Amino acid sequence: xxxxxxxxxxxxxPDTDGEKIEKLNEAVGKLIxxxxxxxxxxxNVGIRTLAYPIQKKTEGHYVLFEINGTGxxxxxxxxxxxxxxxxxxxxTVRVDEDRKAADxxxxxxxxxxxxxxxxxxxxxxxxVSAEA
Numbered sequence: 001x002x003x004x005x006x007x008x009x010x011x012x013x014p015d016t017d018g019e020k021i022e023k024l025n026e027a028v029g030k031l032i033x034x035x036x037x038x039x040x041x042x043x044n045v046g047i048r049t050l051a052y053p054i055q056k057k058t059e060g061h062y063v064l065f066e067i068n069g070t071g072x073x074x075x076x077x078x079x080x081x082x083x084x085x086x087x088x089x090x091x092t093v094r095v096d097e098d099r100k101a102a103d104x105x106x107x108x109x110x111x112x113x114x115x116x117x118x119x120x121x122x123x124x125x126x127x128v129s130a131e132a
Contacts, residue, residue, distance in 0.1 A: 002070070003068050003069060003070065004068070004069065004070070004071060004094055004096045005040070005066065005067070005068055005094070005095050005096040005099070006066070006067045006068075006069065006071075006074055006092055006093065006094050006095065007064065007065070007066050007067075007092070007093045007095050008064070008065045008067060008074070008077065008090065008091070008092045008093075009062065009063065009064045009065075009090065009091050010062075010063055010081060010087050010089065010090035010091075011050070011054070011060035011061065011062055011063075011087070011088045011089045011090070012024065012060065012061040012062075012063065012086050012087055012088065013055070013057065013060070013061070013085075013086055013087075013088055014047055014057060014059045014060055014061055015057075016061065016086050020086065021044075021061055021063070021086075024063075024084075024086060024087075025042060025044065025063060028065065028077065029042065029065075031073070031076065031077060031080065032065070032067055032069065032073050032077065035069070035072055035073030035076050035077075036069060036070065036072065036073060037067050037068060037069030037070070037073035037074075038067065038068040038069065039065060039066070039067060040066040040067065040068055041064075041065070041066040042063070042064070042065050042066075043063070043064040043065075044063055045061075045062035045063065045064060046061065046062065047059050047060065047061050047062075048060065048062050054088045054089060055088055057088070060088055060089075066095075074092055077092075078090065078092060
C-alpha cells in the first residue's frame, strides 16, 4: 500500500492532568510507530474553547498529529481513541491529495505570473518611449 499523509486531532477532557496528557501523546506516538507509521509532527495546541459543549464541558485540550502511513495504524488508533475516556472527540483527515492539488494550483499560478511578467514593459523601455 502507498504511504499517505493524515492529520489526526483529538480533544482531551480539560480536567485531565497535564502529565496524563503527555503520557497519552507518547502512547499515541508509540502506537503509530509500532503499527508501521511515522509521526511527522505533533502539536500540543493546549486548552481552547469548544464551539459547543461536549459532556457539559466548554473547553478542551487539543492535540494534533501529522502521520505518514498506510492507513492500518489509523484504524488501530481510532479504535483505541473510541474507548479512551480521556478523549472527548477525535477526527482523522487524509491530506496528501489536498496538498498535491494545492501544489499544482500554486505551480500553475507561478507559471502564469512568469508568463505575464515577460510581456510587461521594463522601466528602461518606458523611459525610452516617454522621451521619444
